[in-house]
Amino acid sequence: xAEVLVLAEHDSAGEVKKVTGELLTAARRLGxxxxxxxxxxxxxxxPRLAEYGAVKVYAADSADFGSYLVAPAxxxxxxxxxxxxxxxxxxxxxxxxxxxxxRLAVKTGSGxxxxxxxxxxxxxxxxxxxxxxxxxxxxxxxxxKGTPIIALRPGGVSAEPQAGPxxxxxxxxxxxxxxxxxRITERSPAEKGGRPDLTEAQVVVSGGRGTxxxxxxxxxxxxxxxxxxxxxxxxxxxxxxxxxxxxxVGQTGKTVSPQLYVAVGISGAIQHRAGMQTSKTIVAIxxxxxxxxxxxxDFGVVGDLFKVVPQLLDEIAKHKGT
Amino acid sequence: xxxxxxxxxxPDTEVERSLVPxxxxxxRASVDGVINYLDEFAIEEALKIAEAHGGxxxxxxxxxxxAADSIRKALSMGADKAVHVTDDALAGSDALASSLALAxxxxxxxFDLAIFGSESTDARTGLVPAMVAxxxxxxxxxxxxxxxxxxxxxxxxxxxxxxxxVVTGSLPAVxxxxxxxxxxxxxxxxxxxxxxxxxxxxxxxxxxxxxAGSVGLANAASWVEDFAARPPRSAGVIVxxxxxxxxxxxxxxxxxxxx
Ligand SMILES: Cc1cc2nc3c(=O)[nH]c(=O)nc-3n(C[C@H](O)[C@H](O)[C@H](O)COP(=O)(O)OP(=O)(O)OC[C@H]3O[C@@H](n4cnc5c(N)ncnc54)[C@H](O)[C@@H]3O)c2cc1C
Ligand SMILES: Nc1ncnc2c1ncn2[C@@H]1O[C@H](COP(=O)(O)O)[C@@H](O)[C@H]1O
Numbered sequence: 001x002a003e004v005l006v007l008a009e010h011d012s013a014g015e016v017k018k019v020t021g022e023l024l025t026a027a028r029r030l031g032x033x034x035x036x037x038x039x040x041x042x043x044x045x046x047p048r049l050a051e052y053g054a055v056k057v058y059a060a061d062s063a064d065f066g067s068y069l070v071a072p073a074x075x076x077x078x079x080x081x082x083x084x085x086x087x088x089x090x091x092x093x094x095x096x097x098x099x100x101x102x103r104l105a106v107k108t109g110s111g112x113x114x115x116x117x118x119x120x121x122x123x124x125x126x127x128x129x130x131x132x133x134x135x136x137x138x139x140x141x142x143x144x145k146g147t148p149i150i151a152l153r154p155g156g157v158s159a160e161p162q163a164g165p166x167x168x169x170x171x172x173x174x175x176x177x178x179x180x181x182x183r184i185t186e187r188s189p190a191e192k193g194g195r196p197d198l199t200e201a202q203v204v205v206s207g208g209r210g211t212x213x214x215x216x217x218x219x220x221x222x223x224x225x226x227x228x229x230x231x232x233x234x235x236x237x238x239x240x241x242x243x244x245x246x247x248x249v250g251q252t253g254k255t256v257s258p259q260l261y262v263a264v265g266i267s268g269a270i271q272h273r274a275g276m277q278t279s280k281t282i283v284a285i286x287x288x289x290x291x292x293x294x295x296x297x298d299f300g301v302v303g304d305l306f307k308v309v310p311q312l313l314d315e316i317a318k319h320k321g322t
Numbered sequence: 323x324x325x326x327x328x329x330x331x332x333p334d335t336e337v338e339r340s341l342v343p344x345x346x347x348x349x350r351a352s353v354d355g356v357i358n359y360l361d362e363f364a365i366e367e368a369l370k371i372a373e374a375h376g377g378x379x380x381x382x383x384x385x386x387x388x389a390a391d392s393i394r395k396a397l398s399m400g401a402d403k404a405v406h407v408t409d410d411a412l413a414g415s416d417a418l419a420s421s422l423a424l425a426x427x428x429x430x431x432x433f434d435l436a437i438f439g440s441e442s443t444d445a446r447t448g449l450v451p452a453m454v455a456x457x458x459x460x461x462x463x464x465x466x467x468x469x470x471x472x473x474x475x476x477x478x479x480x481x482x483x484x485x486x487x488v489v490t491g492s493l494p495a496v497x498x499x500x501x502x503x504x505x506x507x508x509x510x511x512x513x514x515x516x517x518x519x520x521x522x523x524x525x526x527x528x529x530x531x532x533x534a535g536s537v538g539l540a541n542a543a544s545w546v547e548d549f550a551a552r553p554p555r556s557a558g559v560i561v562x563x564x565x566x567x568x569x570x571x572x573x574x575x576x577x578x579x580x581x
Contacts, residue, residue, distance in 0.1 A: 011484070069480070069489050070452060070462055095440075095448060095465055095482050102449035103456040105418055111543030112417065114447045127547065132446070133339040137549050139346070145418075145543035181461035181495075185477075186488035199483075203580065227580065245502055246483065251335060251443065252359060252501055260580050271335060278552070281578060283571060289562070296555050299574040303563025311568025319572070319581045 002087035003056075004031040005080055007038075007073065007100065008049070009092045012066065012189065014041030016048040018200060019092040021159030023152055024052035026119050028162065030126050031087045034058060035166070036080060038065040038073050042168050050166035052159060057166050060173035064180065070096060071179035074103035079173065081108050081147050088126050090119075093151035101149045110146025117156035117257070126150060134251060134274020155200050155257060190246070198230040198247060203260045206232030206249055206276070210265020210286065210305055214242040219309050220264055226316045232256065232276075234266045250275035265305045268293025285309065323377030323471070325368045326433040327401065328424055328454075331355040331385045331392040332444040339444070346546035347414045347539060348444050350386065357392045360439030362399075362506040363499050368437050369400045370504065371471055378402045380431060384412060384423050390522070398509035398517035405431055409527045414539025417445065421453030423537060426530040428458060435476065438498040440465050451498040461491025464498040 004027040009017040020035075027033035034056040035049050042059030049057055058080060064072040077089060077100065089104065091097040098114050105112045116128035125148050130139045143149070198204065205227060207220030217237065224231045232249040233242070249256055251271040261279035266272060268284070268291055276282070277296055284297040285308050294300045301308050333339045333353035342349045357365075368379045381396040381404040383389050393404045407427050415423065428436055436458075441448040455462035463469075466478035467486075476495050480487045481502070509517070527534060535541055561570050575581045 069464075069487075071456070074456070096484070098448050099452035099462070099464060102417065102421075102447075102452040103462075105449070105543070106421065106453050106456040109543070110418075111545070112447070112449060113544055114449065131552075132341075132549070133444075134335075135552055136338060137340060137551050139341070139549040140547045142545050142547055143543060144545045178459055181459075182463055182489050182491045184487050184489050188486045190483060190485035197483075227575075260575075260578075270337075274335070277555075281580075282555075282558070283574065285567070285571065289560070294558075294560050296558075297560065298555070298558040299571065300558060300560040301563050301567040301571050302560060303567040307565075308563055308567040308571065311566075312571050313568075315569050315572030316575075316581050319576060 002031040003034050003084050005077065005084065005086045005089045006033050006035050007077060007089070007091040007097065008035050008045070009094065009097065010041065010045065012187070014044055016045050018159065019152070019154040021052040022154065022157045023090045023092060024049070024054055025160050026152055026157045027090050028053050029119070030121055033164070034084070036077060038076065046166050046168060050164050051161050053162040053164035054166040055164050057168045058171045059168050060171045062173050062175070064175035067184055068175060068180045069182035069184055070099045071103060071182065072175040073100045074107060075175055075179045076173050077104045078107040080171070086147060088148040088150060091149070091151050093153040098151050101151050105149055108146050110149050111143035112149045112151065113141050113143060114151040116150050116152050119150055119152065119157070131278055135278040195224065196230045198232055198254050199256060201230035201258050203227050203229035204232045204256050204258045205229045205262045205264065206234065206266060207237060207264050208234040208266030209236040209240070211237065211242070217242045219306070222313060223262065223264070223309055226313055234272050263293050264309060266293055267291045268296065323372065323375050323434045324432060325372055325377055325435045325437060326380045326382050326428060326431060327361070327364050327368045327396070328436065328438045329361045329365065329381050329383045329392060329396050330358040330442050331383065331389040332358045332442055335443050341546070341549050345414065345539060346549060350388070355388050355392055357395055358439050358442045360441060360499065360501060363501055363503055364437040364439050365396055365399050365401060366504045366506040367469055367499050371435065371469070375471055380405060382424065382427055382431065383407070384420060386413065393522055394517050395509065397520045398514040399507055400513060403520055404522040405525060406522055407525045407530070411527055411534040411538045414542060415537050416542040416544045417447050417449040417453060418543045419537040419541065421450050421457060423530060423532060424450065425454050425457035426532055427525060428454065430530060434493045436496050438496065440498040440500055451496055455496040458496070461495040463489055463491050463495050466497055466499050467502050469497055469499070469503070
């Protein structure tokens with residue numbers, strides 16, 4: 001069976017990210033997954049990679065990946081594509097993963113499919129499903145040139161464990177001068193609070209301008225915590241400075257597709273819907289019965305959020321008590 | 323300083339967008355074209371850098387004849403001149419081919435800084451800036467929330483979900499920007515009038531020394547097989563709060579096993 005290269009996503013401490021399990025699960029459908037590991041820590045990560053069926057782990061233990069932006073990872077992948085002739089290369093559909101994919105595509109003359117939420121084998125190679133235009137259409141696409149490069153949106157494919165040997169093989173790699181053009185001189189990792197990641201969460205509770213103020217927005221955090229959810233915000237909230245930009249959901253923010261999306265005090269403008277309308281279940285609370293969010297809600301309450309949400313919090317607490 | 327801003331005309335996002343049945347390309351004809359949202363921030367950043375350091379701002383756009391409107395708008399914001407890459411053979415180009423044409427044009431026009439939006443609203447791939455940097459062999463300084471030029475060096479604050487990184491490279495360089503970097507200016511009446519007289523150079527594939535066989539829909543490396551509209555959501559239950567709205571919402575969540 002042909003090899004499928006999977007670029008592992010891990011943080012600077014070597015912790016394997018959840019999306020890596022999803023990439024391995026998708027790769028198993030297409031061939032034999034080989035993980036490509038950048039930097040130190042491959043041995044420590046081995047058990048996690050084995051859990052999702054990695055056959056091999058190509059470990060390139062070089063400091064260049066941490067010191068220079070994006071280009072070294074693309075160079076390593078291009079080297080491995082040349083040596084192994086894989087059936088496909090899978091990367092995480094994060095901003096950085098997509099940039100690596102883009103550079104690799106140029107180096108290998110290959111097509112890239114970004115934002116895939118599913119991938120299956122087909123006669124002409126892997127077939128990816130990509131939502132487009134804010135989820136209003138879904139496209140099925142393939143790569144017709146070079147080695148198919150597919151960036152999978154985190155949370156698109158669910159990770160299913162399957163044991164694999166995850167045999168670690170050291171790969172000699174040092175970045176060329178061309179790949180050292182953008183030097184990273186400082187890094188401050190994002191603060192990870194206790195809540196799940198917005199793009200990976202099963203439940204998202206988002207607040208809009210209806211919360212009235214940064215203080216008012218606190219009720220959204222309370223509701224999120226009671227449901228074990230991530231917090232999201234509309235652009236109006238972010239623009240007002242009530243909540244940070246990285247939590248913005250919509251066309252110019254994050255795209256989320258959770259099991260449950262609760263929109264509180266959000267009107268549901270087309271640009272907001274673009275980031276959440278593929279959610280499985282949508283609940284809306286808004287005092288304006290005409291708000292467009294109700295058009296896509298599975299359940300809606302027309303009412304004042306400062307009355308409805310506290311009652312909802314009480315009820316959830318009661319459920320937990322029983 | 324010679325700054326080139328890559329500006330893409332995209333279908334307006336205020337209306338429902340789709341693909342053209344048959345060839346599955348973006349429907350650009352039936353929807354108004356506007357400047358890609360993030361590219362307005364790229365233009366603003368270029369104007370600011372030129373104001374601070376001196377220099378000229380050139381708009382570079384690849385697209386059909388209709389894209390000329392967006393180029394004029396970019397000029398009316400204050401850019402000095404424009405290059406419009408247009409050729410029937412380019413229609414339906416994917417990111418790989420677009421980056422080829424844009425890189426060729428950048429080489430021909432010459433630049434110290436090439437500024438991009440970090441993503442377009444139609445393709446939403448976010449691939450083009452990294453691809454162009456790779457093709458030109460210049461530093462990729464992307465996803466910038468802040469750009470500083472000092473002498474022959476550019477330093478950006480790169481903002482991603484992983485956090486913030488400070489990244490430096492020497493000119494010439496490729497930069498892409500996010501929407502927190504600045505507040506794009508509106509064209510003034512004077513700006514709109516002045517834009518009418520600003521030079522717009524048109525370049526074809528032949529002018530760029532590119533073969534038709536390397537670009538366009540027929541040669542796309544990524545290929546859309548088919549597409550389907552998202553099935554409409556079935557109408558939900560909407561209740562009016564009569565003092566029991568929270569309980570009823572809880573009832574729904576319990577019924578769906580969320581609590
Ligand atoms: C190019 C572009 C990109 C954009 N990108 C995004 C994006 O990524 N994400 C995004 O969200 N938006 C985006 N927008 C903005 C979008 O058009 C809307 O302006 C925005 O989503 C509105 O946010 P909102 O629903 O919180 O505010 P509003 O539209 O003001 O809605 C507030 C809602 O709260 C309700 N309300 C008020 N008080 C109460 C109360 N006490 N109880 C219950 N309900 C109450 C009101 O009835 C109203 O429906 C974009 C716009 C453009 C032009
Ligand atoms: N046809 C084009 N003409 C000019 N610039 C473009 C074009 N396509 C993409 N770009 C630039 O590349 C950025 C990222 O676009 P994309 O990779 O398509 O998401 C845009 O914000 C533009 O700055």
